Amino acid sequence: MKRKPFVPLLLASALAAGAIGGCSESSTGGKGTAETAPAKHTNYPEALTYWVPMTAGVAATMKSFNEIAAYKEMERITGAKVDFRHPAIGQEKDQFNLMIASGNLPDVIEYVWASVPKGPDNAIKEKRIIRLNELIEKHAPNLSKVLRENPEFKKLATTDEGNLYMFPYFADVPDALVYNGPALRQDWLDKLGLQVPATLQEWESVLTAFRDNDPNGNGRKDEIPLLFDVRVMNFGHAFVGAYGITSVFYQDAGTVKYGPIDPRFKDFLAMMNRWYKEGLIDKDYATLDQKLKDAKMTEGLVGSMAMNTGYGIGTYTSIMSKTDPGFKLVAAPYPSLEPGGRSIGHKESSFNGRGAAISATAEQPEKIVRWLDYAYSEAGRLLFNFGIENVSYRLENGYPKLTDRITNHPDNLSMGLAITRYSHGTFAGPFVYDKRFAEQYMPMPEQKHAVAVWTKADHSKLLPPFTMNSGQSSKQTSIMNDVNAYFDEMVNKFIMGVEPIDNFDKFVATIRKMGIDEVIRLKQDALDRFVKR
Structure with missing residues (x-):
């Protein structure tokens, strides 16, 4: 077959078209995934600053994590206004190091902490982030339950000195680990x-x-x-x-x-x-x-x-x-x-070293712990994996089924970019990855075949x-x-x-x-x- 010409910018154009079409969508125009809660809740902070590297999927259609529907829903549930701060793509490592060295820190820092110079234990000793063991035990019942029921997760997320130092990303799903x-x-x-x-x-x-x-x-x-x-x-x-x-x-x-x-x-x-x-x-x-x-x-x-x-x-x-x-x-x-x-x-580890730490300069860290813990609840798991109920997914006999807005986007936005407007499901963060998302995210038989073939390698x-x-x-x-x-x-x-x-x-x-x-x-x-x- 004769090769057809292709404009190199087709991919970028497709992303741009999705971005334009997606801007007019209602992000939270459906029933929320969480139980109704007061607009302001004394258990959560009124506001917090949150440093996190931008991802390509988010950057393709949005300027900030503030635009992701899951975080808009979090604000509705908890009353906490989040100021997301993103380093320039490609400069994450340098900007992280400069930020840590300066001591001018946001409340929450999400990063691959396993790769930081001198390690997370030293970051605690130098009063850049705080040890979370006691705070998690007292104020994070959902993450505590996850760690208790999955001792291997706890082993992976704990340092040699016994410190729990962040709210981690866990993904014990073959489709998420071999890709x-x-x-x-x-x-x-x-x-x-x-x-x-x-x-x-x-x-x-x-x-x-x-x-x-x-x-x-x-x-x-x-x-x-x-x-x-x-x-x-x-x-x-x-x-x-x-x-x-x-x-x-x-x-x-x-x-x-x-x-x-x-x-x-x-x-x-x-x-x-x-x-x-x-x-x-x-x-x-x-x-x-x-x-x-x-x-x-x-x-x-x-x-x-x-x-x-x-x-x-x-x-x-x-x-x-x-x-x-x-x-x-x-x-x-x-x-x-x-x-x-x-x-x-x-093959990725079920814990890749990434998670959200709380800085030593953050006020009322116990309230931030409660806010971060929400993602590990059943409602939070749905929110961070699937987005907004009756908008990006529907519950069918208890199974969160992605809607046509995700699987067949009206403006031809790819499935990955479409769901990224609503949830955290396609990229790591402080939550537990849900295998039910993986079952739907790779609908092509070629993708399922790839996972089956590559999983047979020696790990x-x-x-x-x-x-x-x-x-x-x-x-x-x-x-x-x-x-x-x-x-x-x-x-x-x-x-x-x-x-x-x-x-x-x-x-x-x-x-x-x-x-x-x-x-x-x-x-x-x-x-x-x-x-x-």
């Missing part, structure tokens, strides 16, 4: 008479066929067999996981290891260098941002890439249905070295989200800033052939000089403490 992996153009496979590859050798054969046989049908040799991304590899472990290692830290029978200094990482780099030289990988892969990746995929150039079930299979399938009805994606198993083997694959070597004490965290940060910068530079040089693979041993020696063995020791200590919690 990234390799996928290919099924229609290209069908056109060329190929099967979904399962080993690296089979992948190489498929990629070669994509390169040589004009599967997009435009008469030009412009296909990109694999759109590779080092950042996605570090996150999801596609292709490198076939060697039994990752490109980051992992564990092997309880022993912490760093994949890039393993001899098998050299084998992986040699393979990727060969694929790059043979035109199986996009020559510009190292400079691509998300918009350029989207454009290449939707222009019909890309044969395969690692992608998410939502912003990936769901988004591309939806967009391409309008320009190329034959377009079809299929998830592939994480490739192994040998037939029947297993590769390390992506036993992935590290849990443990924390370090302040001294260890500071030491690790100092070393890893240099290691990560050097890694990013050299991996691309090896793959592109700028640096000979024969210099891999020098690469390892340099990383060792930078102190990687010290970081491995620190992480081993942290893992051992975590296991003993």
